[in-house]
Amino acid sequence: MAKIILIEDSKTLAQVLKPALELKGHKVLWVNDGRGAIFEIKKFKPQIILLDLMLPHVNGFEICQAVKSDMALMKIPVIIMSTLTAQEDQERAQNAGADHFISKPYDLKQTLAEILKFIPKEEK
Numbered sequence: 420m421a422k423i424i425l426i427e428d429s430k431t432l433a434q435v436l437k438p439a440l441e442l443k444g445h446k447v448l449w450v451n452d453g454r455g456a457i458f459e460i461k462k463f464k465p466q467i468i469l470l471d472l473m474l475p476h477v478n479g480f481e482i483c484q485a486v487k488s489d490m491a492l493m494k495i496p497v498i499i500m501s502t503l504t505a506q507e508d509q510e511r512a513q514n515a516g517a518d519h520f521i522s523k524p525y526d527l528k529q530t531l532a533e534i535l536k537f538i539p540k541e542e543k
Contacts, residue, residue, distance in 0.1 A: 453477030472501040487516030
């Protein structure tokens, strides 16, 4: 079982992805706002961060950059999940330190497979 934090403002998407990951045996914390996301990451101590880019108050680029510049958090894989699919958005996410980029809308089965690649072997 892995601990996964899902930072996503869309209740609809969260209500699909969170239960799908929980059915695979993972513990998922859903945060629906960019404000306070770093606090929740530090408190929850996830093995994976699933991060939307378009969030209220603090965007995903800023959150990713904050995670990757924090010595205690920088090794946690950050998977960006966004409708911002232009090349410059993907490059900006990569420059912020993102480990992977998944375009929305996404195929749930394929997305789960991509996310599960980032779970440490001892947690699978």
